[in-house]
Amino acid sequence: MKITLSVIKADIGGYVGHSDSHPEILEVAREKLKKARLSGLLIDFEVTKCGDDAQLIMTHQQGENNEKIHKLAWDTFISGTELARKLKLYGAGQDLLSDAFSGNVKGMGPGVAEMEIEERKSEPVIVFMADKTSAGAWNLPLYKMFADPFNTIGLVIAPNMHSGFSFEIHDVKEHKKITLNSPEEIYDMLIFIGAPSRYAVKAVYSRDTGDIAAVSSTQRLALIAGRYVGKDDPVCIVRAQGNFPAVGEILEPFTHPTLVEGWMRGSHHGPLMPVSVEDSTPARFDGPPRVTSLGFQLAEGKLVGPRDMFIDKSFDEARHQANLIADYMRKHGPFEPHRLPLEEMEYTTMPQIMDKISGRFEPLEE
Numbered sequence: 001m002k003i004t005l006s007v008i009k010a011d012i013g014g015y016v017g018h019s020d021s022h023p024e025i026l027e028v029a030r031e032k033l034k035k036a037r038l039s040g041l042l043i044d045f046e047v048t049k050c051g052d053d054a055q056l057i058m059t060h061q062q063g064e065n066n067e068k069i070h071k072l073a074w075d076t077f078i079s080g081t082e083l084a085r086k087l088k089l090y091g092a093g094q095d096l097l098s099d100a101f102s103g104n105v106k107g108m109g110p111g112v113a114e115m116e117i118e119e120r121k122s123e124p125v126i127v128f129m130a131d132k133t134s135a136g137a138w139n140l141p142l143y144k145m146f147a148d149p150f151n152t153i154g155l156v157i158a159p160n161m162h163s164g165f166s167f168e169i170h171d172v173k174e175h176k177k178i179t180l181n182s183p184e185e186i187y188d189m190l191i192f193i194g195a196p197s198r199y200a201v202k203a204v205y206s207r208d209t210g211d212i213a214a215v216s217s218t219q220r221l222a223l224i225a226g227r228y229v230g231k232d233d234p235v236c237i238v239r240a241q242g243n244f245p246a247v248g249e250i251l252e253p254f255t256h257p258t259l260v261e262g263w264m265r266g267s268h269h270g271p272l273m274p275v276s277v278e279d280s281t282p283a284r285f286d287g288p289p290r291v292t293s294l295g296f297q298l299a300e301g302k303l304v305g306p307r308d309m310f311i312d313k314s315f316d317e318a319r320h321q322a323n324l325i326a327d328y329m330r331k332h333g334p335f336e337p338h339r340l341p342l343e344e345m346e347y348t349t350m351p352q353i354m355d356k357i358s359g360r361f362e363p364l365e366e
């Protein structure tokens with residue numbers, strides 16, 4: 001049975017500031033999606049949050065990039081924004097960059113990750129969601145899951161994973177894509193995906209079967225809007241077990257709180273902290289950046305779950321380490337590498353300051 005799993009997300013208003021989502025907004029979304037399930041458009045759904053981002057996890061049989069599904073998500077975000085305006089939530093409608101829906105939410109602000117799959121006998125999937133970070137944040141964890149035998153022993157000892165995975169990589173600035181194969185092309189691949197502000201892993205495929213293993217949202221809000229509006233706060237869907245890594249191999253990369261961009265005003269690097277949905281409340285210096293993960297078993301498209309995967313005690317040490325790294329990074333204040341390099345800064349006073357004082361720059365006498 002072919003099932004499409006669509007995760008579409010947007011920040012439609014923060015509660016308080018950029019620290020959380022208001023429960024009533026999520027309730028509005030649930031009501032909307034409930035109606036769509038009753039009408040038969042959706043098989044099932046889950047509405048959740050990651051920090052100030054509202055997350056619509058939906059199953060259906062309409063395929064990827066379907067106008068009805070995208071319109072449903074868009075209308076849901078519009079209804080949520082109306083309530084956010086009434087409650088005067090912070091940045092109501094922040095990620096909705098257009099006034100009118102035109103067939104697809106891509107390029108309109110919301111983040112989208114979708115995969116159409118033939119549901120297996122048992123189909124465990126993990127949906128990752130992040131706040132205060134940008135689209136390339138999944139590069140390192142996806143590399144570890146699908147290309148690093150020190151993380152995923154299945155690459156070595158499971159015959160159905162031994163031929164490796166292929167990575168579809170998007171150049172988000174030049175709008176180009178390339179597919180590279182692991183393991184034999186990992187040195188070529190790392191030159192790109194090691195630069196996550198420009199190159200983002202869009203999808204991963206099994207080389208044995210060609211089946212899709214993972215897909216992420218690669219929308220870069222600032223590049224769409226041409227100005228700072230908020231961080232991408234991307235999502236990623238990963239299939240588990242069988243021909244894919246085990247659930248534990250998929251979660252393992254997050255025990256290392258990697259440095260990602262997007263903390264405070266979208267302009268700082270900070271550690272990515274794995275947390276439960278309840279703990280996705282980035283309050284310290286609007287962070288540090290968070291990642292949540294919900295696990296489901298699909299059953300004829302029904303979302304059996306969710307299980308909040310990072311609730312597990314074994315991620316306590318990663319959270320502790322993330323807090324230590326947060327302290328360390330914060331001590332750099334306005335200095336790089338805590339602050340992003342100039343060209344990556346989401347907003348900057350540099351042009352105004354330059355205007356004001358450029359006349360005082362003198363050539364160096366050399």
Ligand code: 13P
Pocket residue numbers: 246248
């Ligand atoms: P179980 O024996 O609990 O099914 O675990 C199998 C496994 O390989 C887990 O990684």
Ligand code: 13P
Pocket residue numbers: 011014018051052094131132229230231232233263264265266285286
């Ligand atoms: P969000 O992208 O999560 O809204 O965060 C914006 C920000 O600038 C926080 O400091």
Ligand code: MG
Pocket residue numbers: 011013014017018052091094230
């Ligand atoms: Mg926000």
Ligand code: MG
Pocket residue numbers: 011018051052053131132231233
């Ligand atoms: Mg956010």
